[in-house]
Amino acid sequence: MSAHYEPEGQAPPKSGLLLLQALIWVLFCIFALRFWYLQIYRGEEFETKARDNQLRQEAMFAPRGLVRDRIGKLVAVNEPAYALGLVREDCKDISTTLDKVTEWTGVDREALREKFHKYKRLVKPFEPMILVPELPFEQVAVIEANALFWPGLEIVVRPKRYYKQRDLLAHVLGYVADANEVELSKDSGLALGDNVGKGGLELVLESRLRGAKGLRQVEVDATGRRLKQKILREPLAGEHINLAIDLGLQTHAARQLEGQAGAIVVMEPTTGKVLAFVSQPSYDANMFVTGLSQKQWSKLRDDPMHPLQNRVIQSMFPPGSIYKLVVGGALLEDGFSPKETVYCGGQIKLGRRVFRCWKKHGHGRVDYQKAQVNSCDVYFYAAGDRLGVEKMSTFAKDCGFGQKTNISLPHEKTGLVPTPEWKRKRFGEPWVGGDNLNMAIGQGFNLVTPIQVARFISALINGGTLYRPLLLADAEPEVQGQLPMSELNRTMIVDAMVETVQSGTARRLKRKGVRMGGKTGTAQVVRLKLKEGDERRKTEEMDYRERDHAWLASFGEKDGKSYVAICMVEHGGHGGSAAGPVLKSIYDYLFSEKMQ
Amino acid sequence: MSFIDRRVLLHINWALLGLTLLIFGMGVLNLYSASGFRLESGVAVNPYYQKQLAWGLIGMGGMLVCIFLDYRHLKTLAWPLFWLSVGLLICVPLFGKTIYGARRWLDLGFFNFQPSEAAKISMLLIGAKLLSKGQRPLDWIGLIGVTLVGCIPAGLIILQPDLGSGLSVLMLLGGLILYRGLQSQVLKTLFITVPLLLPLSWFFLHDYQKQRILTFLNPGSDPLGSGYHILQSQIAIGSGRMWGKGFLAGTQSQLRFLPEKHTDFAVAVFGEEWGFAGCIILLSLFCLFLYQIFLTAQEAKDRFGSFLAAGVFFYFFWQVLINMGMVLGLMPVVGIPLPFISYGGSAMVVNLCLIGVVMNVSMRRFVFKRS
Numbered sequence: 001m002s003a004h005y006e007p008e009g010q011a012p013p014k015s016g017l018l019l020l021q022a023l024i025w026v027l028f029c030i031f032a033l034r035f036w037y038l039q040i041y042r043g044e045e046f047e048t049k050a051r052d053n054q055l056r057q058e059a060m061f062a063p064r065g066l067v068r069d070r071i072g073k074l075v076a077v078n079e080p081a082y083a084l085g086l087v088r089e090d091c092k093d094i095s096t097t098l099d100k101v102t103e104w105t106g107v108d109r110e111a112l113r114e115k116f117h118k119y120k121r122l123v124k125p126f127e128p129m130i131l132v133p134e135l136p137f138e139q140v141a142v143i144e145a146n147a148l149f150w151p152g153l154e155i156v157v158r159p160k161r162y163y164k165q166r167d168l169l170a171h172v173l174g175y176v177a178d179a180n181e182v183e184l185s186k187d188s189g190l191a192l193g194d195n196v197g198k199g200g201l202e203l204v205l206e207s208r209l210r211g212a213k214g215l216r217q218v219e220v221d222a223t224g225r226r227l228k229q230k231i232l233r234e235p236l237a238g239e240h241i242n243l244a245i246d247l248g249l250q251t252h253a254a255r256q257l258e259g260q261a262g263a264i265v266v267m268e269p270t271t272g273k274v275l276a277f278v279s280q281p282s283y284d285a286n287m288f289v290t291g292l293s294q295k296q297w298s299k300l301r302d303d304p305m306h307p308l309q310n311r312v313i314q315s316m317f318p319p320g321s322i323y324k325l326v327v328g329g330a331l332l333e334d335g336f337s338p339k340e341t342v343y344c345g346g347q348i349k350l351g352r353r354v355f356r357c358w359k360k361h362g363h364g365r366v367d368y369q370k371a372q373v374n375s376c377d378v379y380f381y382a383a384g385d386r387l388g389v390e391k392m393s394t395f396a397k398d399c400g401f402g403q404k405t406n407i408s409l410p411h412e413k414t415g416l417v418p419t420p421e422w423k424r425k426r427f428g429e430p431w432v433g434g435d436n437l438n439m440a441i442g443q444g445f446n447l448v449t450p451i452q453v454a455r456f457i458s459a460l461i462n463g464g465t466l467y468r469p470l471l472l473a474d475a476e477p478e479v480q481g482q483l484p485m486s487e488l489n490r491t492m493i494v495d496a497m498v499e500t501v502q503s504g505t506a507r508r509l510k511r512k513g514v515r516m517g518g519k520t521g522t523a524q525v526v527r528l529k530l531k532e533g534d535e536r537r538k539t540e541e542m543d544y545r546e547r548d549h550a551w552l553a554s555f556g557e558k559d560g561k562s563y564v565a566i567c568m569v570e571h572g573g574h575g576g577s578a579a580g581p582v583l584k585s586i587y588d589y590l591f592s593e594k595m596q
Numbered sequence: 597m598s599f600i601d602r603r604v605l606l607h608i609n610w611a612l613l614g615l616t617l618l619i620f621g622m623g624v625l626n627l628y629s630a631s632g633f634r635l636e637s638g639v640a641v642n643p644y645y646q647k648q649l650a651w652g653l654i655g656m657g658g659m660l661v662c663i664f665l666d667y668r669h670l671k672t673l674a675w676p677l678f679w680l681s682v683g684l685l686i687c688v689p690l691f692g693k694t695i696y697g698a699r700r701w702l703d704l705g706f707f708n709f710q711p712s713e714a715a716k717i718s719m720l721l722i723g724a725k726l727l728s729k730g731q732r733p734l735d736w737i738g739l740i741g742v743t744l745v746g747c748i749p750a751g752l753i754i755l756q757p758d759l760g761s762g763l764s765v766l767m768l769l770g771g772l773i774l775y776r777g778l779q780s781q782v783l784k785t786l787f788i789t790v791p792l793l794l795p796l797s798w799f800f801l802h803d804y805q806k807q808r809i810l811t812f813l814n815p816g817s818d819p820l821g822s823g824y825h826i827l828q829s830q831i832a833i834g835s836g837r838m839w840g841k842g843f844l845a846g847t848q849s850q851l852r853f854l855p856e857k858h859t860d861f862a863v864a865v866f867g868e869e870w871g872f873a874g875c876i877i878l879l880s881l882f883c884l885f886l887y888q889i890f891l892t893a894q895e896a897k898d899r900f901g902s903f904l905a906a907g908v909f910f911y912f913f914w915q916v917l918i919n920m921g922m923v924l925g926l927m928p929v930v931g932i933p934l935p936f937i938s939y940g941g942s943a944m945v946v947n948l949c950l951i952g953v954v955m956n957v958s959m960r961r962f963v964f965k966r967s
Contacts, residue, residue: 012893012902013731016775020890020909027917028883032876034924038834039872046834 056126059191060214060231063159065238067173067201067209069247070275070473075169076202081160082135083193084143084153085128088120090220091152098131100150104143105132122184122192128156130193134290151225161195161202161289165247167282168254171310172245172409172471174200175285189213198288201241201471204408211238242473244273252589254278256582261570263311263450265469266586269458269555269564271477272467274407276565276586279311313405313412316447317568320521320575321375322551323396323442325460325493328372330395331383332489338368344378348437355381355437358522372496373504375520377441384440389431392439393417396446398484400459400466405451406480407469415452418445443524454566457553459483460494461517461562497555506552508580514558514591518583520575521551547571550578556587563590607959608663612888616936616951619881623862623937624648629844630858630865644858644939651941655948662952666960670953671900674721678745681718684711685752692756700756712761713942715749717950719765720911723772724903731899733777742773759805760931764914771910772903775893812928825861830925833867833875840871858939860931863923878937882916892958901957908950 038046067076084101091097098116102109112131123129135143140155147153161176163169176195184190189212196210197203214235219228253264257280266276283300292300300308309315332338346362348355357363357377363370371379384392396402402417416422418439420431438444451469459466464485468478483490497517500506506518525548550572555564565583572578589595627645684702688711693703702709726742727734734742746769754762778786798806812826835841867875886909893905912935919934921927933940935947 012896012899012906013733013775013777015777016906017890017894019774020886020893020906023913024883024886024890027886027913028879030926031879031920031924034926035833035867035872035875035879038830038924039837039867039875042834043837043872046831047837049831050835 056218056220057232058216058218059127060216060233060235061158062211062213062235063237064161064176064195064211065205065209066240068240068242069245069250070243071246072242073247075163075165075243075247076173077162077164078159079162080157081133082137082140083130083156083158084132084135085156086116086131087126087128087152087154088123089126089152097150097152101131101153104146105135105139107132119192122181127191128154130156133193134160148225158193161286163285165251166284166286168250169243169245169277170200170282170285171279171312172200172243172277173285174198174202174204174410175288176202177288178291195289200409201243203410205241209238209241212236244268244275244470244473244475245277246275246595248594249276249586249589250278253582253586254280254282256585257567257569260572261305261311262572262579263315263566263568264582264586265312265450265454265564265566266590267454267458267469267564267566269462269467269562271470272455272458273470273473273475273477274454275563277312277471279309281305281307283307310409310411311568311570312450313407313409314449315570316413316415316449317549317551317570318444318446318523318525319442319448319453320523320549320551321377321442322453322519322521322553322575323446323448324372324375324380324440325497325519325553326396326399326401326456327380327383327387327392327440327442328368328493328496329399329483329485329489330387330392332368332492333395333485334387334391336368336383336386338492341365341367342371342376342379342382344376346378348378348381350381350385350433350437353434355434368492369496369499372493372519373499375500375505380440381437384436384438385433387436387440389418389420389436389439392436393419395484398481399456400481401446401448401452401456405449405455405469407451408471412451413449415449416445416447442521450566450568453551453553453568454564456483457555457566458564460490460497461555461557461564463487464490501554505576506554506580508576508584509552509554509556509587511556511584511587511591514556514587516554516556516587518552518554520579521549521553522573522575523549523551525549525571544571547573550575552576552579552583554583554587556590558591563587565590605959607962609888609892609955609958612885612892612951612955612958615881615885615888616948619878619885619936620652622866622878622881624652625843626862626866626869626937627858627939629869630862647941648939648944651944652948655945658945658949659952659955662949663956663959665956667901667904667953667956668898670721670904671725674718674725678718678722678749681711681715682749682752685715685749687711688752688756700758700761710942712749712753712756712758712765713946715753716761716765716768716911717946719746719749719768720904720907720950723769724900724907727772727776728899728903733779734773734782735779736782739773739778739782742769757802759801764911764932767914768907768910771914772907775903775906775910808928808930812925825929826922826925829861829864829923832864833924836868836871836875838872840867840869840874843869845869860919860929860933860938861923862938863920863934866937867923879920886913886916889954892954892961895961896957897961901960905954905957908954911950912947 063078066074068074084105086097088094094116098112099109101107101112115131116129119129143153144155147155163173163175175198177198179190179194179196183196184192190196197206202209212235214231215233217230217232218226220226249266253266253276257264257278260280262280264276264278265274267274287296343365344357344363346357346360358375362378363374363376366374366376366379370376396417402415404412404414423429423431423435423445435444439446455466455469460483464483465479466481466483468480470477494517497519498515501509501516501518505520509516509518525546548571550569552567552575555562565586567579567582569578569582624645627648631644687702688700691702693701700710700712702711722745723742726745746766750762750765753765866878889905889909889912893902893909896902896905915932915935918927918930918932919938922929933943936944
């Protein structure tokens, strides 16, 4: 049918039509020839290649960066661990192979099967699926000797995280564990069975610590045996990290709290570097690395002492009398003369309510310094009444309370600086005068974390600068704010702290040749309704859960070196008696030649 | 014009339709094999082939629409559609969605739309409209004018960056220009200057693109890097030999040595499992398919229809040439799919719609006589 063209000139271009036909022929000829060349002429050669010489790319594990303390002692290292892997593309009969694995390792047959079916879709082609994450060395030898007869099975050597001090730094370092599905899907650099940081610095510094996997080209035969290999990309080890923490001090400090629950922070006040970070009780981070059993996990989770709780940054406690340093600052800044006295007769009345001083018969006439040194409650009740909630809460916030310190650890808590709006929202009740009084002595609704207290005390003695608490040795100091006090008032408070050690509630810290200062705190856990004439019970007579929390915040200066040390003993009773000996022992260490 | 003309229906190009469906069917079957992988028992299959089937059905809907709307209306729609597609391309860098590091898609909620696909269709229409005007071979002015029009969408696509699609648009236009013919003066000049200018384009390529070309020239240099695809796909195809290893039995592809086996390298799976015999059949089907489109271009009753068919011819021709050339190790690796065989939703719909356009031209070849 070629004769139906419309008027002349409407015809398709002749040369174009020829071109199209020519192109079809060219296409056919080139490719037919090429197919013939590859499939017939060189077919046999390619068939052999396909059968025997198979090229694979394998990942090479990069060692995670090491973690050391400030003078270079290792705290987190990598150890080689042997795992049994299965490359299922090489395996002829999965079922009997799994049976063999059970025979060798004693791992339950059903558990293996379940694992295989769970993982098979997640493992990339030719990547070994880890069936048994940790093999004892004797088993490794047996399996290596027999692996030849079991194509697909192979021993995989991987670096495994090991925390040398076990539970000592668990709350700082966190731990690593197998990446979960969410992490795998977010990060293409991860493969099933890879470890990632799950808490603490391991999590926060994941990108620095991890390094980059290498790539290796492996030529394998049809059963997966390696014939030749060539490294295409060297693995890149993760960055090594030095903590600001001093391992000796940390060990010493943790020992002082043994058997108790609590927190200790030792800080360099002029830099914010944290030299000791103790949260007790703790847990062995190594347990998580190979995977916790359900039983181990329940035991940790249900432990009444809450070992997983990071008491330095996550536990919020009423500060007790420690808070008088804050309220004292606010009072002096408000223009109240430090010389002016308040009479303490053991109690003060507000409306029909009676507020008692901890000293039953009172302190008599007290000026500012005497009030802080002896922790006179009546003086600070009066201060709270004068200042009111707005002034106190604004001041406390400016001192860094009620907000995170931004220490580089996950899940830090903010604490609480109460305000009338907060109380209305939380309890549906208005703020009353009595709340001011309770707030002024650190009871009532106030909540602080030990790290916030450490930052505040550091600022008091370093000239008023709030530094971010730092966990790494090489971190540059970061200024977060200034205390809202004049130099004069700040010095007044610090001097009173020194006097507290000399003659007040923190006398246990007194030592020769060192300028020491401190403030104790005893934070009521249960608000005990005391009737007129009732005696307060002694700590030993109370239930553990009802006992007060003991606080001691302190500093020590000698030969140009200064340290801030905070101790909080959960349900420890009185600040001076429970936390005092702990900090005394810590200063023994700090000012000994052991501290470099 | 009546919407559906009985006489028109009588002249449906059954050969073209049959060839299309045959190749499409082979593609789905091949995808079924390519998306499976061997497990301890039987074959587990990823749902690529099901999706491909679904896209095929959607595409056939589009094809029906393209068949029954008289193609001569497309001539008036050519400019508006052209500017619409340019507008969409401009939207891409502004509101586009980034996938795999390139911003090529517009998120329409229910699916991601790739404006460069629409640009190919509008290029086809505008090219056919401009080039079917007049009859003498193109002179310099005509050539430059048409090329400038083509450079607008092509430039926008290359900037995305999507060199493959950008060049497809230009090659489609280039094919149409060759189909129209050039003045011998122009042809001679181009014949000498283009080969001289081509090396200059080297400096505009991304590093990975340069790498692909270097690897193509010497695949042994980097057997696990960019040479890996080329080598593995040749091993897969070559090991198929005369009769192939059989459906679902390709060891290279089933064992997942072969990367991208459901998209750009789908032919390698086919070659391994069906051997030389299968490959020659597939190649022949593609050639017959192109021949049917050629016949339509030859028999069309107006130049616009003829150019439309020729444009579709080139649209498919380049893809087949480049994809097969790449899989067979005759060309550098460029991400261009094989029509109906490679997995891909938007491409499938566009392919089937274009077949619809050709069939439209084909079945109206008798209409003019009576009008």
